[in-house]
Amino acid sequence: MSAPALNLRKERRRHSGGVFSGPLARICLGWLAFVLLLAVLGPLISPFDATEGNIVDRYLSPGAEHWLGTDQAGRDLFTRLAVGARSTILAALAVAALTVLIGGTLALVAVWFGGRVDGAITRFLDFLFAFPNLLLAVLAVAVFGAGVETAVVALAIGFSPYTARVIRSVALRERNLPYVKSAELQGISGLVITFRHLLPNVKQQILTGASINFGYAMIDLAALSYLGFGVQPPDADWGLMISSGQASLLAGYPQESIYAGACIVLTVAALGYLGEQLGGRRAAGRA
Amino acid sequence: MSTMVLADNLNRTFTSGSGRSKRSVHAVKDVSFRIERGTCLAVVGESGSGKTTVARMLVGLESADSGTITVDGRQVTAGSSRRIRRQRSKDIQMVFQDPQGSLNRRLPVSTAVTEILQAHGTLDAAARRERCLALFAEVGLEAGHASSYPDQLSGGQKQRVAIARALAAEPSVIVLDEAVSALDVTVQAQILALLERLRLERQLTYLFITHDLAVARQVADTVMVMQLGSVVEYGTAGEVLDAPKHPYTRQLMESAPRPGWVPRRRDTTGAVS
Numbered sequence: 273m274s275a276p277a278l279n280l281r282k283e284r285r286r287h288s289g290g291v292f293s294g295p296l297a298r299i300c301l302g303w304l305a306f307v308l309l310l311a312v313l314g315p316l317i318s319p320f321d322a323t324e325g326n327i328v329d330r331y332l333s334p335g336a337e338h339w340l341g342t343d344q345a346g347r348d349l350f351t352r353l354a355v356g357a358r359s360t361i362l363a364a365l366a367v368a369a370l371t372v373l374i375g376g377t378l379a380l381v382a383v384w385f386g387g388r389v390d391g392a393i394t395r396f397l398d399f400l401f402a403f404p405n406l407l408l409a410v411l412a413v414a415v416f417g418a419g420v421e422t423a424v425v426a427l428a429i430g431f432s433p434y435t436a437r438v439i440r441s442v443a444l445r446e447r448n449l450p451y452v453k454s455a456e457l458q459g460i461s462g463l464v465i466t467f468r469h470l471l472p473n474v475k476q477q478i479l480t481g482a483s484i485n486f487g488y489a490m491i492d493l494a495a496l497s498y499l500g501f502g503v504q505p506p507d508a509d510w511g512l513m514i515s516s517g518q519a520s521l522l523a524g525y526p527q528e529s530i531y532a533g534a535c536i537v538l539t540v541a542a543l544g545y546l547g548e549q550l551g552g553r554r555a556a557g558r559a
Numbered sequence: 560m561s562t563m564v565l566a567d568n569l570n571r572t573f574t575s576g577s578g579r580s581k582r583s584v585h586a587v588k589d590v591s592f593r594i595e596r597g598t599c600l601a602v603v604g605e606s607g608s609g610k611t612t613v614a615r616m617l618v619g620l621e622s623a624d625s626g627t628i629t630v631d632g633r634q635v636t637a638g639s640s641r642r643i644r645r646q647r648s649k650d651i652q653m654v655f656q657d658p659q660g661s662l663n664r665r666l667p668v669s670t671a672v673t674e675i676l677q678a679h680g681t682l683d684a685a686a687r688r689e690r691c692l693a694l695f696a697e698v699g700l701e702a703g704h705a706s707s708y709p710d711q712l713s714g715g716q717k718q719r720v721a722i723a724r725a726l727a728a729e730p731s732v733i734v735l736d737e738a739v740s741a742l743d744v745t746v747q748a749q750i751l752a753l754l755e756r757l758r759l760e761r762q763l764t765y766l767f768i769t770h771d772l773a774v775a776r777q778v779a780d781t782v783m784v785m786q787l788g789s790v791v792e793y794g795t796a797g798e799v800l801d802a803p804k805h806p807y808t809r810q811l812m813e814s815a816p817r818p819g820w821v822p823r824r825r826d827t828t829g830a831v832s
Binding site for chain 1: 618619620642644645646647648652653655656657660661662663665666671674675678679721724727728
């Protein structure tokens with residue numbers, strides 16, 4: 273890791289006017305804005321219900337009434353995609369936020385107390401690293417029952433060591449600077465020092481980690497829903513739509529799986545690219 | 560005069576590694592000293608002589624394996640509870656070597672002082688600000704500097720902020736750990752003059768860690784020379800620096816560059832020794 277190279281990159285960004293100024297970054301931002309709009313407005317402007325369909329209208333092609341056509345139960349695909357965007361985005365957001373909360377707390381506690389506490393927390397994180405995230409989630413679902421909430425918490429726990437490791441290393445560097453020692457000598461409480469002096473230094477790591485974890489969370493949540501461990505039918509969800517579209521796929525109507533799959537791929541790719549611009553996977557602890 | 564700081568038979572051993580690779584360093588061996596109120600003790604020695612460990616034990620950043628330290632009649636404990644830290648910070652403060660790392664570069668420098676006033680006192684925000692500006696004036700900073708960030712200040716100015724911060728809790732003792740070593744000579748002289756003035760005005764007691772004998776000569780009333788964790792010479796500044804008895808002290812004096820010193824020619828090819 274070379275510090276000068278990093279500074280150069282920052283310098284270049286400053287001259288080019290912001291992190292997200294490239295054409296590709298604009299496209300990514302545009303797509304995310306579109307998905308957000310779809311999630312917020314889609315269900316409002318659509319006259320159809322996401323879970324109720326008319327079996328007579330099954331497998332309709334895209335048209336004036338059903339913009340994207342219908343699925344095997346005659347449900348409007350545009351509506352399901354929009355409602356699915358809501359649940360997918362909210363769940364992934366919850367995973368990203370919870371990851372920062374768990375990972376950040378563990379890391380900062382480890383850094384502040386150091387010594388044995390640090391050792392114990394680091395050991396615990398290593399233990400978590402050993403579990404594949406999906407395995408952890410499936411395990412949680414097996415114990416606590418299927419559902420989005422279980423999947424979200426399990427994934428957040430699985431993701432937290434990545435974030436914790438990065439935050440710990442950056443905060444540790446700061447912890448050893450004389451000004452933190454000095455504040456400690458002054459009798460200022462550890463909590464105040466952590467929030468005032470340590471936390472602002474890990475802002476970038478938190479932001480980058482959150483955006484990249486958001487993408488990973490979407491993939492894993494979709495996979496869990498696809499496997500039947502996450503969102504339960506008949507609720508709409510992108511991962512679930514891929515799996516329920518499988519039957520239609522065989523019947524010669526691939527729209528449902530294609531739409532949902534494309535949405536997931538594009539959103540994850542856009543988030544990944546923007547996260548890469550922010551600080552990269554290294555900053556998210558995923559490298 | 561009364562005794563302000565009394566260190567009695569301090570010992571500290573650091574161990575690293577475990578099992579067969581276990582190593583231990585006796586960093587501080589039977590160190591005792593006494594500083595009278597309002598005077599300055601300079602601790603001199605090369606890197607690894609244990610002088611910084613002594614300083615850290617004094618402010619409670621490090622604990623002693625054996626021996627006791629009393630400051631103003633109260634024993635210093637290396638506890639880390641907030642109550643202990645707060646009491647200790649009213650007795651003793653520290654100024655660090657690195658002016659850059661001494662301040663949080665993300666916050667205006669006045670925060671360094673006001674956060675201490677906030678933690679200690681009952682002053683409201685306006686009063687804290689006023690007190691901070693008064694302290695800044697005392698260390699020779701202008702009011703306009705208060706809202707600057709560390710990167711906008713020079714090394715000397717940053718060290719002045721660090722001194723103002725040390726004064727904020729009204730301590731009776733200040734430990735200066737190589738406090739002027741990172742500054743160039745003219746700024747060094749200014750900071751040393753400031754420290755001298757503060758000492759007289761506030762009846763402060765200093766423990767001054769330095770490797771620079773010229774600095775020690777300038778500030779110290781008493782001098783303690785350390786080598787490999789032990790005190791090899793201890794006496795008034797005049798005794799130690801003008802008539803060093805221990806060979807190590809003499810060696811230190813000889814290794815310091817002197818004005819007017821000209822390198823001796825070794826041979827005729829022009830190479831310089």
